[in-house]
Amino acid sequence: MIFKLENSVNLRVDLSSNLNVELFVKREDAIHSIISGNKYRKLKYNIEAARKEGKDTLLTFGGAFSNHIAAVAEVGRIYNFKTIGIIRGEELISKINDNSTLKYAQDCGMQFKFISRTDFRNKEDLNFVERLRNEFGDFYNIPEGGTNTLAVKGCEEILTEADSRFDYICAPVGTGGTLSGLINSSKSNQQVLGFSALKGDFLQEDISKFAKQDNWKLITNYHFGGYAKINNELVTFINEFKALNNIRLDPIYTGKMLFGIKDMISNNYFPKGSKILVIHTGGLQGIAGMNNRLKQKNSPLIQ
Known part of the structure; x- marks a missing residue:
C-alpha cells in the first residue's frame, strides 16, 4: 500500500x-x-490476501460512523476493488446523505445492505455469510472492525x-x-x-x-x-x-x-x-x- x-x-x-x-x-x-492508523495496519495483509486469492470484491460490516467502513471504501476506490458494506441499522437507509461516513463510502463506490441490529449479531454465522454470497457473489470477507489474524499481524x-x-x-x-x-x-x-x-x-x-x-x-x-x-x-x-x-x-x-x-x-x-x-x-x-x-x-x- x-x-x-x-x-x-x-x-x-x-x-x-x-x-x-x-x-x-x-x-x-x-x-x-x-485509511489511517490501525485501519491501514489491519487492512494491509488482508488486501494482499484478497489479491492472492483473485478476489475483486471486499465485503465488510460496520455501523453508522464506522472508521472501518470508510477505510474499506477508500481502499476499494484506490485499488480498484468493488466494496460492499453490511450496515447495522435499517433506519439508516434513508439517512445516507445526512451521515458523512456513509456518504463518503458511497461516493467511493461502496454498495450498502442495511440490516437490523438483531440480524447484525449473526455477522460471523457461516449460514448468514453464505446467504450474502448467494446475494452478492464471491467476495473477500473482512470482519467488523477488520480484526482477524492478518489484521493482528499488521498491527x-x-x-x-x-x-x-x-x-x-x-x-x-x-x-x-x-x-x-x-x-x-x-x-x-x-x-x-x-x-x-x-x-x-x-x-x-x-x-x-x-x-x-x-x-x-x-x-x-x-x-x-x-x-x-x-x-x-x-x-x-x-x-x-x-x-x-x-x-x-x-x-x-x-x-x-x-x-x-x-x-x-x-x-x-x-x-x-x-x-x-x-x-x-x-x-x-x-x-x-x-x-x-x-x-x-x-x-x-x-x-
Whole structure:
C-alpha cells in the first residue's frame, strides 16, 4: 500500500501539570486521511490476501460512523476493488446523505445492505455469510472492525525497536485487534494498556484469542456510557488537547483514551519517571458526523 510510513513520528505532548511522567504520541493517524492508523495496519495483509486469492470484491460490516467502513471504501476506490458494506441499522437507509461516513463510502463506490441490529449479531454465522454470497457473489470477507489474524499481524508492525524505551504502551480498543498486535510486539517488561470504547469487559476474551503475552490490562472506566457516547466534558478535553498540542483526537476512541490517561496520571497510577507511548489510531473522519449530532443538541462542537 503506497502511503505506508516506515516510522510513525513520536511526539512528546503535555497532558497535565504532573512532571513525574513523560508522554509521547505515536502519530499513526498521519499515515493517511481515511485509511489511517490501525485501519491501514489491519487492512494491509488482508488486501494482499484478497489479491492472492483473485478476489475483486471486499465485503465488510460496520455501523453508522464506522472508521472501518470508510477505510474499506477508500481502499476499494484506490485499488480498484468493488466494496460492499453490511450496515447495522435499517433506519439508516434513508439517512445516507445526512451521515458523512456513509456518504463518503458511497461516493467511493461502496454498495450498502442495511440490516437490523438483531440480524447484525449473526455477522460471523457461516449460514448468514453464505446467504450474502448467494446475494452478492464471491467476495473477500473482512470482519467488523477488520480484526482477524492478518489484521493482528499488521498491527504488530506499529511498534519498532526504538519504542522499547517506553514503560507503557496505550491504545484505544474497539474489537481488540490493534491491542493484540501491540501486545505481541511489545517487550515483556512493558505494560500494554487498552482503553475500551465499549461498555463492559467482554473484550478480554476477544483480545486473549490473539495475544501471545500476558503483559496487558484492559481499562474499562472511560467509555463515557458506551460506544459513541460522549458528553461536554469529553469535548472540552479534546478541544483543550488540540489547542495545547496541535493534535486532533476523535471522540469515540483516542479522545476517551487520553482523557483516561490524564485521569490516571492525576491519580498517580503511573510510577514516577514512567515513559508512556500513546498510539493515535486515527478515526478523525468520524468527527464530522459526531459534530452533526452535537449541533442538533446545541452542544459544544469538536474543533
